Amino acid sequence: MVRPAFSSIVQVRIGAAKLPDDIALMLVDGWVDQGMNVPAAFRLTFRDPDHLVLGKLGVKFGTRVVITPVADGQGVGKPLLTGEVTAMEADYDGTGSYTVIRGYDFGHRMVRQRRVAAYRNQKASDIARKLAAMDGVSIGRIQPTKGTYGFISQSNVTDWDFLARLADENNMVMSVDAKGKFRFVKPNPSAGAPSPQTDGDKSAFVLQARHDIKRLRAAVTAADQVGKVESRGWNVTTKKKITEVAPATTDPGISIGSTPGEAAGKFKTAKLVETANPYDKQDEVRHAAQALAADVTSSFAELEIAVTGSPDLRPGVPVALSDVGKPFEGKYTVTSVRHHFGDSEPYQSWVTVSGRQWRSLYGLASGGGGGAADPASALRLPSVANALVTDVQDPLKQGRVKLQFPWLDDTYVSDWARSVQLGGKGGGGVFPMDVGDEVLVAFDRGALDHPFVIGGLYNGRDLPTKVNDVPLHDGLKKQATRHTLSDRQGNRVDLLSQRTGMRKQGVRIASGNDKLTINLDRTKTEITVDSKGSVSITGSRSVSVEAGMDLTLEGRRSVTVKSGGPLLLQGRGLVNLKSMAGTVNVSAMGALLMNATGAMTLTATGLVSVTSVANVNIKAIKVDLMGAVFVNTIKYPLPA
Template sequence: MSTNPFNTAGVQLHVLVDGVPLLEQSAMLISNITVESQLFLPSLCEIELVDSGQGVLLENGLVAGVLIEIRAISGEDIIGVPLFSGQVESIELRFDHTAGVRSVVRAYDLAHKMLHGRKTTGFPLSLYSEIVEAIGLEHGIATLAEPTEVPYTMVVQSNESDWDFIVRLAREVGYVTFISIDPAVGLPSLYWGLMAPAETAPPPVGVELSPRAIVIGDDGLISLRATVSGSGLTASASTRGWDQSLAIPAIGEGPTIGDASANVLLPVELATELGGPTAQLVSLERIAENEAATEAASVGLGFRLAGSYSNIEAIVRGNPFLMPNSAISISKAGVLTGEYTVTSSTHTFEPRSFGYRTQIMCAGYEDRTLMGLQGAAESTFKLNGVYPAIVTDVEDPEFLGRVLLSFPWLSETFVSTWARVVQQGAGEGLGMQIMPEPTDEVLVAFENGQLDSPYVLGGLYSADRLGAVPAAELIEGTTMVRAFTSREGHQLLFNDNPDDSSLTIQTTFGASCIVRLSPETGISITTIEGQPIIINSDAEVTVNSEGAVVINASEVTLSGEGAVEINGADVSITAEGAVEITTEGAITLTGSDINLASEGSVSIEADMISLVAGEINIAGGIVSLGA
């Protein structure tokens, strides 16, 4: 026989509304009180009262929004043990000819505050525990978040409620979360941390049996079903990722760690025995950003995997000490004797039938209720496919060619982490490098559908943001023109029109310099508004042509720091005006014959003229030699 006072039929559940007990005559009308509590879920309290006059709720102030408490009272203990603290969310009326009219009040603990609405926001350079503390503070809930060690570049709450978000973070690293109640003062707080170790359960020995010790055959135990299974277990778990800063894979591994210590093999030992030491579960549920993040996620995956190792379901006489995250011991259970951690509890009080009973489940990190089955599919908001975004910043602090993005269709305030930009032919020292600019619309895809890991695939045009070349010119039955235009109007134009086929390079939309290559007209270089054409070279400049080379200009100047040579089969110099040859040195004319001809006079002036030849002939109508 147990001496635990809460394993007796005399225990009752009392209701307090805003700290005040129900009226005595109203408490007599209670037909059922149910408190359901489970890791990762808000606790639910349902109170059913016989209400033939339909006035008991108003008499006691039981309306939506009021705070209620449920306490287990035994003997002379008028304070009792707190089971529930929360807020009324709904009121219901039931009727049937057997039970008559009943009023039902349904309340949820403080976690319900974090389930109202969804949002998208980012937490840059944060620890998961810091994020949870910030969310708890935002909702005015006292929070105990066990510290995590891995800082993340950006953690994104992706169109999720605050509760779903912190649950996702907890599951990823092998933590649990729920609203716990301090048994001493009855105050609720948000717990986010490791599951209570099963080995902290009290031993099933002593003068007074602990209320968290279950003994097969004890009168406090009504029924029990215990199972340990290695089905589907693997010796280790692994998550994968990609380190963008190093461009290398990130691989984490963790053992299958259980939450129970039965007199049989532990989860990792059982998995090794059944599946072999190399069997491993690889999860791609989340692609982590570096090795530290994959290691943390692998540990969390190992905890969740071990949840299938043991399953305990028990019904006992009312026991308010059996709550989620409390460690219990089971004895006289043969090979299943051991310690386990409670993951869910249902406390039911029916004063007109069996009184107060407690049902518990120890199922590790896996939710095996119908609600858990409904939510078995991945609940994280995934962005599969491609989405439009707006570039907000291109000043990458690490100079890696990344950009920041906003998603106006998703959130007015959310800005992404630094996103890599897809570049054609990208490789070490090669490929295109064309960066979008702030306010540009771009098309984005997300790694593994995760909002915290975007990639920019390319830019987009719209009715308000057209390209520099009108679409009508780009397409005339078929694609005629392909163009690339910079912000300042520098263009590369490929024109496939058979009447004007060409490749054109031009600046400022053709307002200054144009280089045009055409199979019909050749190569043309044009400048506008007085822009010069300058050719500079540290070596030779050679112009070869099988045809003529024509230079037309208002003035032509040939200058050389060394010799200037003009060679040709025939050399002809023609001028409409005078021809002047000036040199500071000698002028030498050499030829087989030299003819000087003029329709006018020929004048030679010098300080001295010397004519030397084998024979000199001077002929003329009049020849004058004198000084």
């Protein structure tokens, strides 16, 4: 089959109608610029000495435009682009006055605003379908992707940039087709191109020297080529590093007389390690390594060709290059194409095969280079920022929280973010936060998806716990006098580092209402427990209180010592039971035994009475009774 030849004439539809003949004759130049993973752009230039074109055509912002080449002898061919007007210009130079109409395909709608959003448990293909529909772009072919994102953030970037990142991570390409429908599909490998031995007359996908090639620049390079690449991350759950190594020896978009692996193998073995992005899971580092390998190998060969124009040449299409010599002959996947037509030159297609650097007009206008196709180009947050806690019900009970960033968006809520704690295996400590707390957040390598809570912040409404008797600083010494750790109710530990009035240095533990205080006085080496209520000391087994010198137990009303078993009061010296006012009563439910290894003396300034409901038995070698004695009964014989 002989491929059709296209003239320099194109059919342009503005709105629903094609150009009137008189306006069509005024079209002197135009181009359509298409690139992989970027919206296609167009420009139409009319010679317009009377400035009538815009008015006659009714051109306004958003006017629909369809550009279609015309095949010689076969009429209108396949459309190049379906888009809409985004700019209008008037141009004047020495050759005359011109009116210029510019625009993009419908993909530009996806770059018109930035979005902050979170996506949970969704595939990249599901997100792509959702965002295209939200931006008013008709859905074409969307191939399902495999992996599911547990949580991923769109961090104040355009929908197009965000989907370009997802496309890169999932080995997909996105575009808007000639009919204006959004596509999210797997890239076509160069192996799908015809054989380079195919005659260029038979296929538009065979680019043949001395046939339809007008200009050619082909190159291969060993620069930046490595034998393998590695991506690294950290698995929080397993507390282990995660790594993935991928070979960087071939590229599916290039099949020629040499390979990236051959170029790299001629020099010292090298490995490129990617650490710019935080990864949590093994499949994430695997996709990252594969994407990095593709990024490196895609820059091995470059091709720039001007050929006879054909609307079949589009980004992502595999083509064959023939009759240009080795190692350049072979198969390539097209990266970008610029279709140019005019009244003074034939229709040409300028084909580019390159790495993932943007070579299209849109890429240049948007900064190009490592643009949206690079995951690392997502908006970075390289500093710290404040946030509000929205959820504290951490299922892992590790003090994690969910966050909202009022300065960024009103609806975005993060995934569970780890907070800085006194971490350690089986130890440390957890100081949980509350909903509504303002906190300071840092971002792992600037990624919004990976925040860490550094600590809480005070503000005009959330104030520190008041400690009325000890200020934070000594104004004269210009030193801190107190360091306090407190909960929400004011229960606290005060580290008193400076003397302030009657307050000594040391540690103080106090309840929120200051009715219970424990002081560790560094100056006196003294421990004081002060309670406005009761103090209870309980031991399930034994309680021991020991003093190196004196031990004093004092009750302003009564002191009670109870024992569930024997009670022993023992002293190495004098044991003294004294009542300053009142009676000393010693009673026993059973026998009362008083023993002394020496003399025992009962002395009273008044009456001493010994009374028993039974007998009273006094035994001694000798009993002396002095004074008046009344004896009821004397038993004999007395002991010898």
